Amino acid sequence: MEPRPLFLFALLLVTLPVNLNAQQPSGQQASNQNDIPTITRTYAITNARIVVAPGQEIPRGTVVLRNGVIEAVGPDVPVPTDAWVLEGDSLVVYAGFIDGLSHAGVPAPRRDENQQEERRRVQNPGDPPPELAGLTPERDVRMLLKPDDASVEKLRRVGFTMAHVVPRGRMLPGQGALIFLRGQTPAEMVYRGEVSLFAQLEPAQGVYPATDMAVLARFRQLYREAARRRQHTTLYASDPRGLEPPPYDPVHAAFFPVLEKRQPVFFYTEDALDIHRVLALQQQLDFPLRLAGLAQSFDVLEKLKQANIPLFLTLDLPEAPKDTSKLGKLSDDSLAARYHTYLHVSSYRDVPAEIENLKARQAKERIKYYETAARLHEAGLRFGFSTRDADPDKILGNLRTMIKYGLPEEAALAALTIDAARLLGIERAAGTVEVGKLANLVVTTGPLFDEKTRIRYVFVAGELFEIKEPARRPRAREEGAPPARADGTWSCTVDSPEGAIDTTLRIEGQSGTLSSSAIPQELPLENLTLEGSQLSFSVMTNAYGRVDARLTLSGDAAEGTIDVPGVGGLPMRCTRTSGPER
Template sequence: MKNRYSWGRMYLLVSLLFVSVMLYAQEERDLKPVSRTYALTNVNIVQAPGRKVDMATLIIKDGLIKAVGKNISIPPEAIIIKADSLYVYAGFIDGLSRTGVIKPKEENKERPKDPGNPPAERAGITPQLDVRNFLSASDKSVEDLRSLGFTTAHVVPYGGMLPGNGAIIQLTGKAPDDMVLIEESSFYSELTPAERVYPATTMAVIAKWRELYRQAALEKNYATLYASNRSGLERPSSSRLLEPFYPVIDKRTPVLFKAEKIWDIHRVLGLQKDLGFSLILAGVKEGWEVTGKLKSSGARIFLSLDLPEEQKEDKKDEKKDDKKEDKKDVPKMMTDAEKEALEKRKAESIANYVSQAVAFQKAGIPFGFSTLDAKLKDIQANLRRIIKAGLTEDQALAALTTTPAQLLGLSDRLGSVDAGKIANLVVSSKPYFNEKSKVKYVFVEGTLYKIESSDAKKDASIVLEGEWSVTADTPQGKRESVVTIRKEGDKYSGKISGARFPQAQDLEEVTLDGNKLKYTFTITEGGNTMKITVEATVEGTTFKGTAAAGQFGNIPVEGKKKPQLKP
């Protein structure tokens, strides 16, 4: 009897120890939730543009949408999210992006001995590269884009005229391979000239592109002939430079061309007409005058969400405004009538940019949107500006969901809230395009991300005033600077100093929204000026983020507050 009691007691102790260890291990390893099944209840579901179910239930299981509608039974293992009065949409799709893509450090760009025939890499010709080699699942840009409701992005590498292959990724996962939905989804191209070597002009880029394509077609034809009958034929050469063109020639892979300006669009369409490849035209900013030509080309279109700033009228101090205008925008000798005509042309130009999507809609051209070059903080406001210009909310939603899914061949998996599709979803507090709407949750392949608003992130413990040591990880190495921030009332100002600044320079803008810091400044080098915008997340006495440096992309930056010396 005593022996059985001892064994029973030992069994109980071992069982309790095992459970304790398992619970501890779960906390330590930050394991996934016990269940991957979720039930959103009493939620307004916008399944697709024009299709809505109010106060319904949505079931997610194993990364897929299992059921949508009313009177749906909830699985016992489901984690229930009471989404009363919230709105659910399909996750948004970005047609051209560098989200999560790390810019490689620049190689030595010394002028080669023969600048008319430089090495391919020096000329910006690297079609053999794969964007997957440059992906980082932990890059802050992934979280930032996801917090706006985007769940999928067509990403491309940095580079010159032929940077490499793009991929369609999901904005989730712990490693690059976890993110990839479709590898080698596009053959990415730009009209970017090389520096101080051929092709050094846009026209030279077009000529070089045509030359490479035709050379690849010849090599491919010979390789096909050789494969059919090797006897008596010289073995074809292998070329990493030309072989990436083969699926383009066969129209198995589309050419994704970034073309912002109207003349760039004309040049790319001329190249496509000459060579006949399948074309995706993305980052389009000035396409409203060539809608007819674009429609007949059959190109798939992604319009840029980077819009010019709105003109602000300020009549408080007209004399002061006139002086500022004379200094920055308008030649001093212009008459009032000439100034008025100039302002009118500027206003018309901005209106054309903002209403571009309306022009494409009227022309019957399907289009999606691209976030490349757009400031993420402006995207929701820019969408509202486009809607105000005449695009309906359903049309804007289509350009974020169903249309890009169709253009990228993803309609069977993404783009709408239907049973059987991947659980990529965005949940907002109000209809998404409402100015007061906040994204509350985002699901990517069934993984839940809770999005904290800037109001929720406000931290009274953040004291921005003082000196910050800032390190920028540039392609040329680490660069140090000191940022000094002051506060007067609710407004911040500051200065930046360092090796690149002979004298301390005023920051043009300093803001703190919750724990999101932003400041801008201008650097001058080699006679060129560039505006730098730093956006970072502050945690106590440190911050981490990126510096947007124009054509050089986003550069990682970190800051650490210097301790204040006591008097």
């Protein structure tokens, strides 16, 4: 079957009149011209390199997605007639990334002055109300989700499609859920709820438990009391005669699924000492445990091997402090090589050497963190990744750093996909590009960990998101140079795989029109702006919604891209043929 010429078709649509009500059957009209209906939920990515799983790939094949599920994968898969085709030449398809623990979609709480006042007035700081003590294990993260929170899009832009999210808080913030990184409502985001009880060594402020050791003691007390209450509840349910009804307490009741081994405790901890403490707590109480964070796990590898529990390593890495001296230009490897274990300082003249040695020692410590993922892998420990505390814009760079310091690329990909799915118990639904699994995909312009590669598309449960490059800041105009002007008539060419498309752009002040060689009707430009030499505008189409263009002006020439949703950015070159008066 020949793929349909969607690139050319998309550009021709730009010149069609936007009259949705006339296009739709009676009773199915859009409420306004911005309510563009979904034409199809079937997609075909053709002629792409498909990484089915780490170490397993199809050099050139097709992936068909229908109604949020992968329908077909292979080198000779026919393209359905109702599919929206994405040409995959030079593109690579991977399974969508899975975040092992984060606060995605959970906004950070504002500072609560009323709660601070309550804390000051509490009569017994040794036994404060649960909320002031950071004890809210009954709180469900599904009630806290905000689909429009910026963290959702930021993680999706770097390839994450699902996440295990937990509430924010202190010692026991609440219960986690597995979510899709998409949706207009919290309900649309949720894949599975009540999947974890989240805990961390985060003391309360000014009341008990106010130290790490107090947090551990309080957890132990709550767990054992919950076990006693559960036993009472079970006995009463079997035969209530002669027994007083057990009192209900939400804090203790939240532990019942953990006691029944139906729900694990996800403990977030980073330093080696706290990892030791949490592992000892688990041995005492025998609850199902998952560990996340683990920044200093390089010092407790043997303990982790003995524990044999799921791990989720932080994607946050330490950064070198800003240094304007000549040492600041050195890489961490070069700087660490200058470290002297037994440097002797005998006078003030040796202070510069001592400063250099201190910076070298700091570099050696940073390298330990860079090597952590590789050491976990070498120790035979399976792990996923956690984005909590990580800057989304630095995640792909941090992964490349981990690979530079010994983590195999296949292991890094596994931790993002299939290993994360296995550790979260969803490997039958996600983690690989296989028939029947969720249509969670990442489509890149090249090998994932290549520094020049960028993410082009992300599919979340079959919903397509085009990942556009961030708009570049316009260069400052040179002093004395005349300001750029966009007014006039521009003769433009848009390059598509099916050939060049001639387009005419007319701009006057804050308005303008666009027409093409195919259909001469002019359509109005929307959101027309000129900042410095950067010109941008939009045109509404009846099938693809808003089509955006971004051009850089240089005298009577302009170059840039026109972005068609689901198709991508097409090169656009323009030459001014008339006006303005110069």
